[in-house]
Amino acid sequence: MGSFKDYFSSLGSGFLSLVKGMSVTGKEFVTPKITEKYPENRETHHIPQRFRACLELIYDKDGNHRCIACGTCERVCPNGTISLETKMVDTWDGKKKKKLVRYGYDLGSCTFCQLCVVNCPTDALTFSNDFEQAVFTRSKLVKKLNYLPDKPEPEPTPEQRAKFEAEKAAKIEAAKAAAAAKAAAAKETTSSAAPATASPAAPAIELDEKAKKALAACKGDPEKEAKVRAALEKAAALKAAKAAQNPTTEK
Numbered sequence: 001m002g003s004f005k006d007y008f009s010s011l012g013s014g015f016l017s018l019v020k021g022m023s024v025t026g027k028e029f030v031t032p033k034i035t036e037k038y039p040e041n042r043e044t045h046h047i048p049q050r051f052r053a054c055l056e057l058i059y060d061k062d063g064n065h066r067c068i069a070c071g072t073c074e075r076v077c078p079n080g081t082i083s084l085e086t087k088m089v090d091t092w093d094g095k096k097k098k099k100l101v102r103y104g105y106d107l108g109s110c111t112f113c114q115l116c117v118v119n120c121p122t123d124a125l126t127f128s129n130d131f132e133q134a135v136f137t138r139s140k141l142v143k144k145l146n147y148l149p150d151k152p153e154p155e156p157t158p159e160q161r162a163k164f165e166a167e168k169a170a171k172i173e174a175a176k177a178a179a180a181a182k183a184a185a186a187k188e189t190t191s192s193a194a195p196a197t198a199s200p201a202a203p204a205i206e207l208d209e210k211a212k213k214a215l216a217a218c219k220g221d222p223e224k225e226a227k228v229r230a231a232l233e234k235a236a237a238l239k240a241a242k243a244a245q246n247p248t249t250e251k
């Protein structure tokens, strides 16, 4: 009895499953077709703009790209897909500048994460939506993105050159002023140290009348007399040294 009931139960669930499947099939049967007839529709086929197919350097209408060869994209790429070759060049204002020689990109190892694009400081990169990238050998997936010929460094405008010359002259003047101030400070230090070196000449000092009177007042007190004599001799030595340095003013 039990097996009879099970038989009809499984028959019912099988029928329900069949109806469910047929409803999906019927729904798809009446839905408009979206199958692409590629490559027959190559001319009319629409690929969304956001589709990431291949990395590109953006060139302007004059054939210039904005890459400054900073290497950020190469560093942030998690797969080592980007390899840059760079060189240093001299600019018109006497500075050094890094320049791109070769922008290597291996499409075969790119995961289209776009980290290189969003981290580029000059917005020099983008992704094309050209999806037809199939080739027969992997080596052909390694591309050079800077495909246009390299251009010479631009000449400065008259305004740029005039500004540069003015800044250069200002820097020279500032350096001269700093050197002069340094020399004056060194001279001042030397002159302030001169009395100390002049002290060995002290024995030649002659005490004037005022000094002699001061010494006479201390007569009988050798200790006081020695102190006064030392002070007077020191003052006389300083005066003599000053007179030797400025012979015209210290008469």
Ligand code: SF4
Residues within 6 Å of the ligand: 066, 067, 068, 069, 070, 071, 072, 073, 074, 084, 119, 120, 121, 122, 123, 124, 125
């Ligand atoms: S991050 Fe941008 S500017 Fe720097 S090397 Fe890459 S493409 Fe050039």
Ligand code: SF4
Residues within 6 Å of the ligand: 055, 076, 077, 078, 079, 080, 081, 082, 109, 110, 111, 112, 113, 114, 115, 116, 117
């Ligand atoms: S999209 Fe990602 S994987 Fe591809 S080159 Fe840029 S950083 Fe590397």
